[in-house]
Amino acid sequence: MGKDRRSSVRVGDILNDSQLCHIIKKWIGEGSWQMVSAELRPAAVEGIAGFLGDHFRLTVRLKLEGRLVTIPLFVKSLPLNNKPKADFINEHHFNKKEVAIFKLIDEMDIEGPNPFVANALLYNESILVMRDLTPEGYTTTNQLETFDLPHVLVTLASVARFHAAFANHETNKGLALQRPYSILEEHGTVTVEHNFKDTLWIHAGAKLSANIIKSFSDKYRSVPDLEAKLLKQFLEACDELTEHKDTLNVVLHKDLWVNNIMFKYENGEPINSILVDFQCVRYGPPAFDVTFFIYTTTSRSFRDQHEATYLKHYFEIFTECLDVHTKLRLKGLGYDFEEFLRWIEFSRRFAVLGGLMLGPYVLMDPETARVNFDDPATFEKYTNEDRSEPVLAHARRCPEYKRRLVDINEEFVERYVRP
Secondary structure, rough: OOOOHHHHOOOOHHOOOHHHHHHHHHHHHHOOEEEEEEEEEEOOOOOOOOOOOOOOEEEEEEEEOOOOOOEEEEEEEOOOOOOOHHHHHOOOHHHHHHHHHHHHHHHHHHOOOOOOOOOOOEEOEEEEEEEEOOOOEOOOOOOOOOOOOHHHHHHHHHHHHHHHHHHHHHHHHHHHOOOOOOOOHHHHHHOOOOOOOOOOHHHHHHHHHHHHHHHHHHOOOOOOHHHHHHHHHHHHHHHOOOOOOOOEEEEEEEOOHHHHEEEEEOOOOEEEEEEOOOOEEEEEEEHHHHHHHHHHOOHHHHHHHHHHHHHHHHHHHHHHHHHHHHHHHHHHHHHHHHHHHHHHHHHHHHHHHHHHHHHHHHHOOOHHHHHHHOOOOOOHHHOOOOHHHHHHHHHHOOOOHHHHHHHHHHHHHHHHHHO
């Protein structure tokens, strides 16, 4: 297996002295301090922690007023040793989107005692620095474990608060301006989609899905022209996520898989979740976030059993978090629970597509994912041509990985290719 190049990165490779001082001052406020040490290490012990950047933990130690202070930080930077991936991130403006969201988060001042997002200490199009949430008791789950009902409910509570915050922000900006206001006036990047459209990445995804079905599905391997039929449905689904007139649109996270949701526990039960990683945000009806999250983190049997419960839970918390002016705005739009359920059905095809496009990456164990998807020599091939070889090989080695991929692909074929 190839060596993890992140282990050779040093603090000075990604942060200059001025940036480091800025971070420290934001953490401690005013005061005289002296640097003792700054230690950088890969965020994941083995493999990769995420796919759109290099991820590190930075531990800064200071002398402050005669005592030793430790500052634990999480850092995400453009890849230093994988130029094709860095070019991919820049070309598709993933970091520009994240910068826009943190500007909005700063403007709205929405972090509280039970936060659903975490403020950034430093952010630009090359680097993001946040407090490390792990010392505060937050953690992610294993990539192959599907969520149970407590994890789904606590996540959807955070998603609901996230959506309500942006709905309230637009309402209040409109009241101040005495006219309708949209976040897009200042942050148009959240409408831009570079992957979920007619791209080589989507074409390669259709090829992979057809090969998964042909290799492992007893139900649908004989469907004629499967790859072409899948591609047609993929492209139609991509077109459905957009701003829709005469209904509620909000900023959507649009990348809610297990590594982008951190949980805090009490007596073994999740009591809060924080949403992280805003590189894929979009703007559209809230249902797209709800269904996308559900299809990347739960099993079909879970969805069949609990859908009514978790949808009701989400909408109740979303409504509770709206201010009176936003409630009036939504009433004028006719956006109620029944309308929300209608959008759930409309968003489902895109959500299933999201699950089967991301699944081959995010369900793979981090070290295998690093070897397969973080190698400059193969990055472009697996991104834009055909990623079937590493995915099918891993599916043959890992039964649960194979089961998850087969289940989501069979559901897509059942719902949209063989109605």
